[in-house]
């Protein structure tokens with residue numbers, strides 16, 4: 001997806017909202033409209049070190065272009081991948097159950113499942129478009145991040161190279177990958193329309209994991225120097241005895257989480273709270289999610305007492321996030337470890 005294919009923004013002022021996070025409980029309060037006369041614009045954490053959050057209904061690329069240099073300490077994001085899956089046309093097809101890039105997974109256990117984006121339909125030019133989307137993203141993120149800032153970016157095994165290459169080319173360092181163990185419905189099918197002829201064949205492996213690329217803007221000097229100056233450069237440990245690990249078992253969001261935030265790509269709090277906790281090594285600074293959808297990253301940051309900024313171009317999802325963030329933030333985690341306060 002390029003910025004041009006982002007859902008069109010309506011011709012009325014975009015909305016910008018901010019609030020404070022009550023420490024210890026993660027509850028949100030004092031939510032204000034930044035566009036109102038008394039709203040005011042926040043930059044950096046509130047005076048007493050209290051965590052804050054901002055939600056912006058805006059195009060991520062526009063926002064990044066005008067964001068101050070070296071003002072963000074980490075990025076945790078789940079970007080749009082299908083180039084076109086969030087365009088109005090494709091969202092309508094999804095709503096009508098009439099295909100497009102949204103595939104209705106087989107109902108093998110009697111449960112109705114949500115449509116999934118179909119990445120194997122990407123043509124060569126679409127793949128080039130995807131790579132240029134991530135080139136643009138990486139190039140615009142780099143100046144906005146402080147040295148040593150980490151980027152956690154969700155991807156999938158079919159297109160991850162189209163993300164990783166552009167991030168490396170833009171000047172980020174690859175620091176590994178986080179493997180989220182999750183039973184997906186991708187792959188595992190027999191050849192289409194020849195299922196009985198080739199009943200011993202599967203076209204692609206049934207996928208049981210989701211990769212998250214882990215990148216870092218180069219540090220200034222040693223990690224310890226960067227930590228002192230910028231508060232970034234490393235990852236926060238789960239505890240004094242336990243480092244952050246690169247395998248996280250996190251099944252899809254279900255039940256209450258999904259009812260609160262019915263976004264087609266909702267990420268579970270159990271995963272997001274572990275990622276945001278790791279993203280700020282000293283628990284200081286601001287986490288940006290340029291593609292927040294229903295705000296699961298922002299809710300996770302609030303639950304962990306961390307400051308964050310979420311951007312969303314689609315008005316419907318932005319409104320969804322406004323409601324969902326406080327509710328998701330107050331949910332207990334269902335077994336997540338690091339970061340689940």
Ligand SMILES: C[S@@+](CC[C@H](N)C(=O)[O-])C[C@H]1O[C@@H](n2cnc3c(N)ncnc32)[C@H](O)[C@@H]1O
Nearest residue numbers: 006059060078265266267291293294296313314
């Ligand atoms: C994969 S979804 C993220 C869902 C999120 N992980 C959640 O848990 O709700 C990507 C989101 O990016 C939004 N988006 C697409 N292009 C955008 C752009 N240029 N700027 C901001 N948001 C954009 C889409 O509307 C979509 O909601």
